[in-house]
Amino acid sequence: MRTARRAWAAAAVLAATVAVSAFAVGRADAATLFSDDFADGNASGWSTSGGSWSVSAQAYRQTGTGADAKAQAGSTSWTDYTVQARVQPVAFGNSTRAAGIAARAQSMTSFYAFVLTGGGTAQLRRISGGE
Numbered sequence: 830m831r832t833a834r835r836a837w838a839a840a841a842v843l844a845a846t847v848a849v850s851a852f853a854v855g856r857a858d859a860a861t862l863f864s865d866d867f868a869d870g871n872a873s874g875w876s877t878s879g880g881s882w883s884v885s886a887q888a889y890r891q892t893g894t895g896a897d898a899k900a901q902a903g904s905t906s907w908t909d910y911t912v913q914a915r916v917q918p919v920a921f922g923n924s925t926r927a928a929g930i931a932a933r934a935q936s937m938t939s940f941y942a943f944v945l946t947g948g949g950t951a952q953l954r955r956i957s958g959g960e
Contacts, residue, residue, distance in 0.1 A: 862903065863902055863903045865902065867884045872900070875889065875901065876900070876902070876937075878897075878898065878899045878900075878937045879898035879899065880892070882900060888917075894920050894922035899931070901934060901937060912932040916929055916930055918947075922947070924946065925948065926947045927946045927947070927952070929943050929944030930943055938958055941953065941956070
């Protein structure tokens with residue numbers, strides 16, 4: 830049990846490191862285009878696909894594990910940007926389900942994502958047409 834926790838913690842640290850290096854492509858002095866800490870208690874400006882979403886304790890939460898669910902904000906026309914988020918998986922429906930952060934999104938079905946899977950791996954995924 831202790832070994833599994835250490836492995837998961839190591840994967841989380843690796844995920845944070847890779848996510849920063851993979852998606853930190855913007856300039857440090859660039860203006861903020863979009864930001865949301867959910868302190869206002871709502872998710873205005875976000876669109877969702879699947880799942881059951883709510884704002885609670887300054888976090889955007891998705892409670893279902895039976896199907897893929899996504900939340901998206903911003904504009905597909907943005908270029909040269911940085912994405913930063915904290916993601917905390919609580920449960921997975923199976924070993925292939927994942928929780929993570931997407932960037933370079935063209936739509937809800939075409940994007941790149943860095944995820945942690947229910948099987949305990951960290952993956953950089955390219956999703957095109959939902960596949």
